Amino acid sequence: MNNQTSTEPNTTIPMTSAHDGLVQRLTEDIFCYTDKIVNVYFVGNPGKPHEWFLVDCGISTTPDVILTALKTEFGEAHPPKMIVLTHGHFDHVGAAFDLAKHWDVSLYCHELELPFVTGGQDYPKPDPTVEGGMVAKLSGAFPHKAIDLTPFVKPFDSNGSLEGFPEWKWIHTPGHSPGQIALFREKDGALLSADAIITVKQDSLYDVLTQTEDLQGPPRYLTTDWKQAKLSTERLRDLQPEFIGPGHGLPMFGDEFKRHLEQLVQDFDRVAVPDFGKYTEE
Ligand SMILES: [Zn+2]
Ligand SMILES: [Zn+2]
Numbered sequence: 001m002n003n004q005t006s007t008e009p010n011t012t013i014p015m016t017s018a019h020d021g022l023v024q025r026l027t028e029d030i031f032c033y034t035d036k037i038v039n040v041y042f043v044g045n046p047g048k049p050h051e052w053f054l055v056d057c058g059i060s061t062t063p064d065v066i067l068t069a070l071k072t073e074f075g076e077a078h079p080p081k082m083i084v085l086t087h088g089h090f091d092h093v094g095a096a097f098d099l100a101k102h103w104d105v106s107l108y109c110h111e112l113e114l115p116f117v118t119g120g121q122d123y124p125k126p127d128p129t130v131e132g133g134m135v136a137k138l139s140g141a142f143p144h145k146a147i148d149l150t151p152f153v154k155p156f157d158s159n160g161s162l163e164g165f166p167e168w169k170w171i172h173t174p175g176h177s178p179g180q181i182a183l184f185r186e187k188d189g190a191l192l193s194a195d196a197i198i199t200v201k202q203d204s205l206y207d208v209l210t211q212t213e214d215l216q217g218p219p220r221y222l223t224t225d226w227k228q229a230k231l232s233t234e235r236l237r238d239l240q241p242e243f244i245g246p247g248h249g250l251p252m253f254g255d256e257f258k259r260h261l262e263q264l265v266q267d268f269d270r271v272a273v274p275d276f277g278k279y280t281e282e
Contacts, residue, residue, distance in 0.1 A: 017208055019250070023073050026243065026251050030190060033069045035060050037208055038091045039247055041192055042080075043183075044165065046070060049078040053165060055183065055192055056086055056247070057096040066095060067102070079103035081164050085153070086194030086247065087180040088117040089222060090143040100152035108162075110172060111155035113179025119148035123177065126221040130277030132203030139203075139221035156181070173236065175229025176218035182236060189242025195219055196232045197264065199249030208248075215244075215252065215260035217272025224279045230268045237265045 019034040026032055031042040035058030044052030058066055070077035082105055086092060096117075100107050107117075115121035128140035156162075160169045162183075170181040173196040183192040195218045201207040202219035218229055241261070243253040252260065264272065274280055 021069070023069060024251065026245055027188060027190065030192075030245060031073065032245050032251060033058075033066065035065055035094070037248060039245065039249075040066060041245055042070065042073075043168070043192075044081075046074045046078060046080070047076075050081045050164075052078075052080050053162070054080045054083045054099070056092040056194075057083065057099055058094045059091040061094045061098075063095040063098040063102055066099060079105055081105070082162075083107045084162070084170070084181075084183065085109040085113070085117065086182070086192075087177040088113050088147065089123070089177060089195070090147075092194075092247065093117065093147055093149070097147070097149050097152065100149065105152070107149055107153045108156050109153060110170070110179030110181050111158075112174070113177065114153065114155060116146050116177070116179075117149045117153050119146050119150070122146050123222070124224050124279070127278045128221065130203070130220045130279070131274035132220045132277075133201070133207075134204065135208055136203035136221045142221075171235065171239070173232035175225045175227070175232045176223045178225075180232075184236075184239050184241065186239075189240065190245070191236060191239065191241035191243065192245045193236060193247065195222075195247040196229070196236060197244065197261070198246040199244065199252050200246075202248050215257070215264050216249075217264065217268060219248070220274045220277065226273045226280060229272070233265055233268055233272070237261050 016036045020036050022034045024032045033040050038059050040058050041055035046052045067077040123144040125144050126139035126142045128137050130136050162168045167185050169184050173180050173182045176195045198216050245251050
């Protein structure tokens, strides 16, 4: 296996991380599984068929990675009730089609994300010129073409609910991508923030590899609307979350998290928005 140096899109993921393969339990019913550099979440009771949902599908294009993690952790890879896609970037939809097919379940996403996951529209190209570290510079090779998850993909109910999981709401958090969503549960302040807020500096190769922890705005090289990204961060802060399960990086809890979140909102223009890059100008 030597795809570390290849530059072909779809085969090049020039990195992994210290947490590859790790399953972390955030609460009784929220489990974070790290596939190389990206997190997927098992929410509910994955020990029983259809009593849980999967959030995102990892960067690996084979379904075996997630199925094996489920078997290891819960004895069996029981089918979820549904798969929720926070957005359609390549590092979150790796095995989406094959998992949906394997379990025969629907994939739900925001209606504004549908064109990018039904083959209709490509994402804008990642910006390798953006201010940032090595991963930003390599990002020009990242896949940005629309994938086609027909016939499994469907839009969410517009009222913010998730069928079968009344405690959970999806929250529209555009900016990083037009139809990105986060998931929030008021009962315990659980926030699964996708790429709207992450806890690792995703454009730094060193930080991605070591998963150095720090609250961050969205990954710079793929974020195309910084005004919306800022509003989305404020929207998530206003929910007063107690802890975060991000799309990239480690979960963060308690006062440390709240302090970092408030700081990120206050300093967003300075710390999150890049000083230069092709998506920073109007
Ligand atoms: Zn993304
Ligand atoms: Zn991502």
